[in-house]
Amino acid sequence: MVTKEEIAEWFKELQDNICAALENLDSGSKFREDIWNREGGGGGRTRIIEGNVIEKGGVNFSAVHGQTPQNILSALKLDEADFFATGVSIVLHPSNPNVPIIHMNVRYFEMSNGTWWFGGGIDLTPHVIEEDEARYFHKTLKSACDNHHPDYYHRFKEWADDYFYNKHRKETRGIGGIFFDRLSINEPLDKNQLFEFVKKVGNTFAPLYCTLAEKKKDLHYTEDDKQWQNLRRGRYVEFNLVYDKGTKFGLDTDGRVESILMSLPKTAGWEYNYVPKAGSREENTLKQLKKGINWI
Amino acid sequence: MVTKEEIAEWFKELQDNICAALENLDSGSKFREDIWNREGGGGGRTRIIEGNVIEKGGVNFSAVHGQTPQNILSALKLDEADFFATGVSIVLHPSNPNVPIIHMNVRYFEMSNGTWWFGGGIDLTPHVIEEDEARYFHKTLKSACDNHHPDYYHRFKEWADDYFYNKHRKETRGIGGIFFDRLSINEPLDKNQLFEFVKKVGNTFAPLYCTLAEKKKDLHYTEDDKQWQNLRRGRYVEFNLVYDKGTKFGLDTDGRVESILMSLPKTAGWEYNYVPKAGSREENTLKQLKKGINWI
Numbered sequence: 001m002v003t004k005e006e007i008a009e010w011f012k013e014l015q016d017n018i019c020a021a022l023e024n025l026d027s028g029s030k031f032r033e034d035i036w037n038r039e040g041g042g043g044g045r046t047r048i049i050e051g052n053v054i055e056k057g058g059v060n061f062s063a064v065h066g067q068t069p070q071n072i073l074s075a076l077k078l079d080e081a082d083f084f085a086t087g088v089s090i091v092l093h094p095s096n097p098n099v100p101i102i103h104m105n106v107r108y109f110e111m112s113n114g115t116w117w118f119g120g121g122i123d124l125t126p127h128v129i130e131e132d133e134a135r136y137f138h139k140t141l142k143s144a145c146d147n148h149h150p151d152y153y154h155r156f157k158e159w160a161d162d163y164f165y166n167k168h169r170k171e172t173r174g175i176g177g178i179f180f181d182r183l184s185i186n187e188p189l190d191k192n193q194l195f196e197f198v199k200k201v202g203n204t205f206a207p208l209y210c211t212l213a214e215k216k217k218d219l220h221y222t223e224d225d226k227q228w229q230n231l232r233r234g235r236y237v238e239f240n241l242v243y244d245k246g247t248k249f250g251l252d253t254d255g256r257v258e259s260i261l262m263s264l265p266k267t268a269g270w271e272y273n274y275v276p277k278a279g280s281r282e283e284n285t286l287k288q289l290k291k292g293i294n295w296i
Numbered sequence: 297m298v299t300k301e302e303i304a305e306w307f308k309e310l311q312d313n314i315c316a317a318l319e320n321l322d323s324g325s326k327f328r329e330d331i332w333n334r335e336g337g338g339g340g341r342t343r344i345i346e347g348n349v350i351e352k353g354g355v356n357f358s359a360v361h362g363q364t365p366q367n368i369l370s371a372l373k374l375d376e377a378d379f380f381a382t383g384v385s386i387v388l389h390p391s392n393p394n395v396p397i398i399h400m401n402v403r404y405f406e407m408s409n410g411t412w413w414f415g416g417g418i419d420l421t422p423h424v425i426e427e428d429e430a431r432y433f434h435k436t437l438k439s440a441c442d443n444h445h446p447d448y449y450h451r452f453k454e455w456a457d458d459y460f461y462n463k464h465r466k467e468t469r470g471i472g473g474i475f476f477d478r479l480s481i482n483e484p485l486d487k488n489q490l491f492e493f494v495k496k497v498g499n500t501f502a503p504l505y506c507t508l509a510e511k512k513k514d515l516h517y518t519e520d521d522k523q524w525q526n527l528r529r530g531r532y533v534e535f536n537l538v539y540d541k542g543t544k545f546g547l548d549t550d551g552r553v554e555s556i557l558m559s560l561p562k563t564a565g566w567e568y569n570y571v572p573k574a575g576s577r578e579e580n581t582l583k584q585l586k587k588g589i590n591w592i
Contacts, residue, residue: 034569048568056568168547168556230563237564238557241537242547251464251538258569261534266567267526268533270560272344272352273330 002195007108008063008086010195012045014106014202015061015088019047021206022059022092025213026051031059036256040066042084046259050266053099053217057092058262068111069253082112087120088202089246091263092209097229098216100126100133101174101236103263104205105246106198116191118198119181121156122205123164124212125174127225127232129285131295133212134175138295141178144204148197149188156180161291166239171289173239228282230269237268298491303404304359304382308341310402310498311357311384315343317502318355318388321509322347327355332552336362338380342555346562349395349513353388354558364407365549378408383416384498385542387559388505393525394512396422396429397470397532399559400501401542402494412487414494415477417452418501419460420508421470423521423528425581427591429508430471434591437474440500444493445484452476457587462535467585469535524578526565533564 019031029051037043044062051057063086073081087107094101103123110116124137138157145153156178164173178201183194240247240263250260276282315327325347333339340358347353359382369377383403390397399419406412420433434453441449452474460469474497479490536543536559546556572578 050568056566058568168550168553234560234564237533238537241534254464257464261566262568264530264566267563267565268530269563270352270557271562272346272354272558273554 001191004084004086004108004110007195010199011063011086011088011106011108011202012061014199015045015047015059018088018090018202018206019049019059021210022049022054022057025210025217026053029054034258036259038064038066038256040064042066044256044259046256046262048262053094053096053213054092055095056262056266058090058259060089060259060262062087062089062259069249071252076115078111078113081115083109084111085109090205093233093265094213094217096217096219097127097221097225098219099213100124101233101265102205102209102212104202106202108195108198115184117182117184118194119183120198120201121160121163121177121179122201122208123160123174123177123179125232125236126285127229128281129175129288133215134295137175137177137208137212140204140208142296144200145178145197148193148200152180152197153178158292164239165243165291166235167243169235169238171235171286172291173236173289175288175293175295176291227269228276230267231271231274233265233268234270237264240264297487300380300382300404300406303491306495307359307382307384307402307404307498308357310495311341311343311355314384314386314498314502315345315355317506318345318350318353321506321513322349325350330554332555334360334362334552336360338362340552340555342552342558344558349390349392349509350388351391352558352562354386354555356385356555356558358383358385358555365545367548372411374407374409377411379405380407381405386501389529389561390509390513392513392515393423393517393521394515395509396420397529397561398501398505398508400498402498404491404494411480413478413480414490415479416494416497417456417459417473417475418497418504419456419470419473419475421528421532422581423525424577425471425584429511430591433471433473433504433508436500436504438592440496441474441493444489444496447484448476448493449474454588460535461587462531462539464538465531465534467531467582468587469532469585471584471589471591472587523565524572526563527567527570529561529564530566533560536560 023030029049031047031049034046042064047059049057065084068081068083090104092102106120108118142153160176160179163179164176247260319326325345327343327345330342338360343355345353361380364377364379386400388398402416404414438449456472456475459475460472543556
C-alpha cells in the first residue's frame, strides 16, 4: 500500500507541475515561494503568482504532523493520536472577468491509530456563466471520474453542489464541480486505487484550467464587467470566510494566515441590493447559481 | 419603567436624527429607504447612503418579535418564550482614506418570561491611526459613560478591545471604543437608568462622527492611500464575516441579508503578505492595533 511519504512526494511534484503550467499560461509570470515551518511539526511551500492572466493566485503544498487537534479527536471519540496531513490547495483569481475563478484541492490525512482518508475536488466559479464552458468543465471532470468508478462523478458532483453553497444567499458559489471528503476503507476502491483517483483529479487541473483560460484571457471587457467581477468576488469571500471548512479549521488552529487567506481576491466589492438588468448575462448567471443543474 | 414600545419609538427617532445629521455632513446626499417585514413578526427600515463623504453607509432600524430562536432558548435553559428585539445599527465607510470607518449599535431585547437586556457600543476603525483623533474619540466616549456610571468607560472599553479582535491576525479591528451586552438587572443602574445610558450612547454618535469626518473629508490622498484603505477594509470584512455575533446570528436565522451585510464596503482588497514600509504611518497603524492601549 502507498505510504504517506509517497503521497506527500507526489503532491510536491504536482505543485511543481501545476506551477510550471500556469507560468506558461501566464507567458512568463513567475510564482514566488515562501517556505514555512509549523511549530508542532512539518511545514509547507506557499506559492503566489501575480501575473497578467492570473491577477492573484496561490498554489500551496503542505505536509504537517503532530498531535491531532482536539475537535478531530472528539469527533472520532479518541483520547490521543498523532496525525499527518498533506495536500495541494489552489485558488486562482484571473484578471479578465470572462475567465472563471477556479479552486482545486487534493489532500490525505492519517492518524497513528491507523485511520486514514483522502479528500479533494475541483470547482469553477465563472463571473459570467456560459453553457459551453460549463458543459466542457463538467464533461472533463466526469471522464476523469469515470475511469475510476462509474458512480463517482454523480456522487461527487452532488457533494460539490451541497458544499459550495452560500446558504444565506440561497446561491451556489459557482457551477460546482466535484467535491469528496474522508474517502477511506468503506469505498469500493482500495487505498492504492483511491490514490490513483486523487492523482487523476490533480493531473486534470492544469490542462483543464489552461484550456478554459486560453480561450478567454484576451477577450475584451468593460468597466462594468470589472465591477460585476468585484461583486462575484465578494460572494467568493463570503463563502470562504463564512462556510469553507478548510479556512475555518486553519484559522481556528492558528494556521499560517497568509497561506490560508491566499484564496481571497486582490479586490472585491459589495453593493446594497444590486439587481442586474433584465435579460443581461449577469441576470442569467444568477438564475443558474442553483443546486442540481445537469451541466452535461 | 420604560416599555418596549417606548424604546422602539425612541430608536426610530434616533435613526431619523442620525440620518439627517449625516445627510447634512454629506452636503445633501440622501439616504434611500427600504421598509421590510419579517415573516415571523415585525420588520425594519434599512437606510443606505452612497454619497461623497460616505462612500457606502447603512443606518438601520428594526423591531422584530416572535418565537425566541432555539440557540437563545438553549443558552437560557428555556423551553419556549416569545421575544421582542429592537435596535439601531450603523456602519459608515467613508470615501476619503483619512476619514475613519465607524460602527454604532444600540439594542434592546426582552422575552415573555420577563428577561430583558440592553446592548450596544461605538467603535472606530481608522485606516491610518492618529493619536489626536483617537484621544478625542475615546475622551468623548468616556465623558458620555461617566455621566452614568464611573466604571462604565473602563469596563466597556476593555469589552470593545476583546470583542473587535481579529484573532487569526492577532490584530484589533481598529482603536476600539465601547461595547456592552446583556446589561440587565445585575447592573448598578435600573432599567430606566440603563435606557438613559443607551440613549446617551445613541446621541453621542452623530456629533462625534461629524466632527471627525468634517476635519478630514477634504484632505488630499493618493492612489497608494486608497489601496491601503482597501486592505484595511479587507480586515473589516474578515472581522464581520468570521467573528461578528450580530452578523452570524442574522445569517444563521435567515435574516434580511442585504440589511445585515450593508456593513461590507463598496470595495475591499487582499494582498499576499503585505508589509508596509518601515517608518510609514501604515506601519505605525499596524503597531497600534493592540488591546489594552490607553488612548486618553
